[in-house]
Amino acid sequence: MKKYRVGILGATGAVGREMLKILEEYDFPIEELRLLASKRSIGKKIEYKGIEHLVEEATKDSFSGLDFVLGAASNAIAKAFKEDIVKAGAIFIDNSSAFRMEDTVPLVVPEINGEDVYENKGVIANPNCSTIIALMAVKAIHKMSPIETMVVSTYQATSGAGAAGPVELKNQMEAICKNEPVESKVFQHQIVENVIPHIGSFLENGYTTEEMKMQNEGRKILHHPTLKVSCTCVRVPVVRSHSISIDLVTRDHLDIDDVKASISKEKGCRLYDDPKENIYPMPIVTSNQDIVYVGRIRKCLIHENGISLWCSGDQVRKGAATNAVQIMMKLVGLLD
Amino acid sequence: MKKYRVGILGATGAVGREMLKILEEYDFPIEELRLLASKRSIGKKIEYKGIEHLVEEATKDSFSGLDFVLGAASNAIAKAFKEDIVKAGAIFIDNSSAFRMEDTVPLVVPEINGEDVYENKGVIANPNCSTIIALMAVKAIHKMSPIETMVVSTYQATSGAGAAGPVELKNQMEAICKNEPVESKVFQHQIVENVIPHIGSFLENGYTTEEMKMQNEGRKILHHPTLKVSCTCVRVPVVRSHSISIDLVTRDHLDIDDVKASISKEKGCRLYDDPKENIYPMPIVTSNQDIVYVGRIRKCLIHENGISLWCSGDQVRKGAATNAVQIMMKLVGLLD
DSSP: OOOEEEEEETTTSHHHHHHHHHHHHTTOOEEEEEEEEOGGGTTOEEEETTEEEEEEEOOTTTTTTOSEEEEOSOHHHHHHHHHHHHHTTOEEEEOSSSSTTOTTSOBOOHHHHGGGGGGOSSEEEOOOHHHHHHHHHHHHHHHHSOEEEEEEEEEBOGGGGOTHHHHHHHHHHHHHHTTOOOOOSSSSSOOTTOOBOOOSOBOTTSOBHHHHHHHHHHHHHHTOTTOEEEEEOOBOSOSSOEEEEEEEEESSOOOHHHHHHHHHHSTTEEEOOBGGGTBOOOHHHHTTSSOEEEEEEEEOSSOTTEEEEEEEEOTTIIIIIHHHHHHHHHHTTOOO | OOOEEEEEETTTSHHHHHHHHHHHHTTOOEEEEEEEEOGGGTTOEEEETTEEEEEEEOOTTTTTTOSEEEEOSOHHHHHHHHHHHHHTTOEEEEOSSSSTTOTTSOBOOHHHHGGGGGGOSSEEEOOOHHHHHHHHHHHHHHHHSOEEEEEEEEEBOGGGGOTHHHHHHHHHHHHHHTTOOOOOSSSSSOOTTOOBOOOSOBOTTSOBHHHHHHHHHHHHHHTOTTOEEEEEOOBOSOSSOEEEEEEEEESSOOOHHHHHHHHHHSTTEEEOOBGGGTBOOOHHHHTTSSOEEEEEEEEOSSOTTEEEEEEEEOTTIIIIIHHHHHHHHHHTTOOO
16 A cells, blocks of 8 residues: 655644544554654654654755645644645645635535545645534535525634643633632633633624634535625633534425434434434534534524534544545545 | 512522522512522521521412512422412512413513513513523614514523532532542533533424523513524533523614614613623623623624624523512512
8 A cells, every 4th residue: 555754734732643643543554754843842752653753843844755744733834834845745734724715725624525635736725623513514404405594603612722722721620629710821711611702813894713714614615605604603611522503594495304314324424313312412422533413403493494403523633633634535545 | 668578489599599689789678578498498597688587388378468479499389389379469470481471471571571560460470591681682672673583592501500500510620620520410411511402301393492482482572473583502511691692683774883882771781892802791701790791793694684792691690580579679660
């Protein structure tokens, strides 16, 4: 089997480490693994398949000979190295939002628009985590009849803010238990015993950057430029897995039982919908997996063609690291 | 000033104790206070204005001479004593959901349909907590132009399940901090580091009883039988204050600045909407107050006449105890 030379840019962060875990789990055929990070991580060691790998500083010369670079760094870092990566002949599969909306950059969820990966000019973007999870949940419906509108409210885990998010939640929980003052550094406000309707930064239209991604990235991934999404993104005191409440309207009327049957057959999804038995998606059920759970599927009470549902999925995995690895697998023919 | 004889049915529970606190804060003119509860609370003492009051067992003879009974007990208890209360000549202001949808029972949020209290036949119902908070947030909009539809997702605090809710959250937080197993008794699942899309019990249409209240009670309170609401109710690991994401459509087009100006003038509401300064409603801001905070007000991206907003309010106070006391104040002319 052909093996590949793979670099991870931002290897020491939450998503970078998860990418390594997933490469190992999926047994991706690796010839060479290059772990790249900022200067302050030089000398750190990270284990891959039982062997310690030294973290190197990412410089413009770091990418020669690589087939793929998985990007798990900030927009600024992604922008700083993009040209060097492409010049070195590697394909840059980037998890930042820096290039997602660029015309020449495919934005891909392999189960939805996997064929788009072949249109790349050296850069492929990994979508926003909440967008991936929401679209995975509704893709079966969209195939049955195009989705025209979605009202979305999210319940996003602290790990969406990187490795420091859950640490802050844990520290704040301990402070509460010890009756000590709570300190907030990662989030704008205390997150323990609270919810914060603020993820990303605020735009002139009153929405956040995070909220607009659901519509903008959703349109590009679904090849559906008229999709309308009104979204509210909320941080909740959860460690892993984003949960999402969706009220959508399709062009045609769909039968709820047909919708459930379709979702149950969909790749990457699990129909988890037996509320009378207390079975519905929740973070404690869906964490540390690559599958998006879908439940609470019911007729919307407003629109004749409306459907309400609830989903939950691990946004560090399918919402980020797994999706990036799957894009790479699609490119090399290891994913249907 | 005339003084009144007031009974509290379910005086030892979370809402009952909060009613006492609010009677004291509002300095309601009380001639006699009768604290009623189940047999197992006999002999408990509860302080009111610095004086200890003994809890008595509620029996069918407990209500003679009372002007008002504030109900803070279950549906079953409310049903068991309703006839006795009415026969005794007292007005029963009940926080349970037992009588809310009965034609002869006014369902009242004083700032919205306060005049309805006078139509009572001895029983007045206090609405569902999330419904009160959502309607308080949107009432200014509904006055400007009738609300036709609302898509609602809630973020409900553990205290909505009674005093045992926050105790369970606290115990589970301590278990997590000590790396011990988490025990769940009050909620269907672990609530710490989780969200649970299940409040109330499931109906045939896939919605919960709690979710249907938003539409059914909303229609009655607003005198608006064609209002359509599609609601998803979710428990979150918060102690006090429910938060709610609302996407609504009005009959006419409204200007967002006009909406903000109207909400800022509305009784019982606070416009709290300066997101660029990290100012928006959150449980840690709105707890232990009677005011519902409204923010994140923006044009919905789907409907021409749509508005998205976010609100938070203390559901033990305005969502339950305060609202009941205000109904009583309205009846005796102590509230405009």
